Amino acid sequence: MSDFPSILKSKISEKGLNAADAATAIGVSAPSLRNSLSGTSFPNARSLSKYSSFLGLSDADTKALIDSSKTSAPKASKKTAKKADKKVATGTSTGAKKGRKAKSKSSGSATAAIETVVAALKQADGLLGDSLAVAVHKLGAGPRKIIESIVKSLS
Secondary structure, X not given: OOOHHHHHHHHHHHOOOOHHHHHHHHOOOHHHHHHHHHOOOOOXXXXXXXXXXXXXXXXXXXXXXXXXXXXXXXXXXXXXXXXXXXXXXXXXXXXXXXXXXOOOOOHXXXXXXXXXXXXXXXXXXXXXXXXXXXXXXXXXXXXXXXXXXXXXXXX
């Protein structure tokens, strides 16, 4: 038996539909269909009958197909990956003790990124504190070019 995403792709191709039209024909959102096609998630109980009708299968056969696809699907779905990314970003982990932050393996690159953002914010703060820079920024392109040429002639 083939997996759910393959059968769904075949049926969409057989009907000559693109993904957006297929989602409309099935009665689900485009992101839901994309996730089903990629195998990152599968139809839930509410949409099972919609997919069954589209595929020309019984709900029981569609459910069996989905269940067999779930067992052969990669263990980490996009949702799992997003949750893991969120835990790293917030510094929390299910294994971390309450009140302590989990250490990120990529803390070096995260630290460098944070330092870059801080430097950019300091530069922006300096510009915003300069009333002349703010006044020039609010001018149109023509007056700014004139001011730019004056400043260049001074240096």
